[in-house]
Amino acid sequence: MKSSVTMKDIASKLGVSSVTVSKALNDKEGVSDSLKLKIKKVAGEMGYRFNSAAKSIKEGLSYNIGVMIPQRFTGLQESFYLRVYQQIAIQLDHYGYFGILNILSSEDEEELNFPRVYSENKVDGIIVLGQVSKKYIETVQNMELPKLFLDFYDEHAAIDSIVTDNFYGAYEITNYLIQCGHRDIAYVGNIYSTSSIQDRYLGYYKSLLEHGMVFENRLLLNDRDEHGRYIDIEFPEKMPTAFVCNCDQVAYNLCERLNAMGYRVPDDCSVVGFDNDVYATLANPQLTTVEVDIEQMARTSVKTIMDKVANPNRHIGRLLVHGKIIYRDSVKKINL
């Protein structure tokens, strides 16, 4: 950055004070229009660039927001959170802010280390994108700046959070399966893995309850171990007619597996996913799923964190962003 041209340089070139230059460049009152114009012109000619660090130090604001993503959600196959981050960066731009990505390494999460963006005062707020451990949630709570959980929440922590309405989305898509005549519907997911998976399960469960159907444990199919690694799904003796998967990738894997086993989707089994990500359209057949509105999540998150930066006492609680069912080819209407 080598402090190239400063306001002072412009000032002395024009024989005015740097205060006047500051006012002119910021369109503040107290400079004649003609002088303001002249200053702006010269600033342009000299290639002046604003020094945001100086402003930061005065205002105590960095104009950055940190986005923290736990490392384990950034595998080669997963780009959902990176996409959310991208949308956040775009939204922040509208507020004159920038987004700094912070991948939370497993070690740092384990050792409860503060992220550098925090300890070096690099950001005015932090968005934690993706579930972190209970312990680390406490660490986040100890950070003295506006913070927000995105795509997960914790009952015990009084931290604002923004999540897809997982419960309602799964509830709706299960209702749809039931409308299509399905009576033996399984849920695929490790319900102790993340709150998203758990809430989607509960929406599925509510739908069953409302329709007077009985839930049996054989209908709950585990898809991953406690480290989040996918495991082979064990099917019950009697094959269900439909599967509600906790996400599209799992639905995609399930379709592959079913095809390999000789089942045709949707003729033999119907499958629905959640997220509407790449896997939804890559699957064969293409998946009926619940779309997660990434842009809306980013927009809401950024608006919220900006609110909280301006007013640290603002509290929004848990905010739900609605999903929307996308109808494709993986569900079959069956006879009642």
Added chain:
Amino acid sequence: MKSSVTMKDIASKLGVSSVTVSKALNDKEGVSDSLKLKIKKVAGEMGYRFNSAAKSIKEGLSYNIGVMIPQRFTGLQESFYLRVYQQIAIQLDHYGYFGILNILSSEDEEELNFPRVYSENKVDGIIVLGQVSKKYIETVQNMELPKLFLDFYDEHAAIDSIVTDNFYGAYEITNYLIQCGHRDIAYVGNIYSTSSIQDRYLGYYKSLLEHGMVFENRLLLNDRDEHGRYIDIEFPEKMPTAFVCNCDQVAYNLCERLNAMGYRVPDDCSVVGFDNDVYATLANPQLTTVEVDIEQMARTSVKTIMDKVANPNRHIGRLLVHGKIIYRDSVKKINL
């Protein structure tokens, strides 16, 4: 950031000067070990956080690097550049730096606007990730800070660049096809679209030349229009026995298309890709392809830009990162 605890606060609590606190916290000489220890302890207790803006203003360094990705490379299906960005962020962390993502909107690219990270002096260097227009390359050249092109280059611009060795990778994989007995090999890609696509084409072409094979125009198959949107590939009358695709996604699409047309891959036609991204393993069959080493690209880029921040006169020219052929199931040995 509300300038919570400052060095001055620590100093007055301990009855020393802020200079001493600064020295102690930065492990500089001139403080007794006992005092240093005490200062660090109190700093910890008071929840002191370093104010990097103040340091920035003194040193004229922001400790941020901007990563600029043209909007058009960030579609829903493409996450390659986001992954590269992620690796860059991780590498920057090792140097005490942060990465700021800057999506270059089509308007800004069109209107040749400087990115805000530049005009607000937010970064010490910029990595341009993904080909920008000729005109915009000039705009980048006018920026007065260390800069680097990643994953593309421009002959006329004397800007350092880091690219996968596209030429050599395509050359090698085409050699492999020829070794497998193929004599009628097509290249799939719009060679006027990006330099990567063009260089891969040239590697393919060199392989043909070296093996005394004649290239005919019917073997060059266009895959996208001038805006980068995929178009339906038009096949030549006589079907080639193998296809060198400019990337895995196009190879994936091609496989789908060939399957739909009744051709079996690799029995009827062999197909190879480039990148080794998600599409390579998603394709049916899985693709033989050239792996792009994302981590290595990020590591090299970060090392280079750090060098250039320290020494602005450093010039590396065009640096190639080697790819590696990954052998899978999309190529068949045929009779010579």
Added chain:
DNA sequence: CTGAAAGCGCTTACAG
């Protein structure tokens, strides 16, 4: 080993 002074580039009252 310790600290008073000056300065980084900018902005915010306040005085003229």
Added chain:
DNA sequence: CTGAAAGCGCTTACAG
């Protein structure tokens, strides 16, 4: 309308 003074939090010589 214009500008001198003070200060944001820190660091870098330099003096004791």
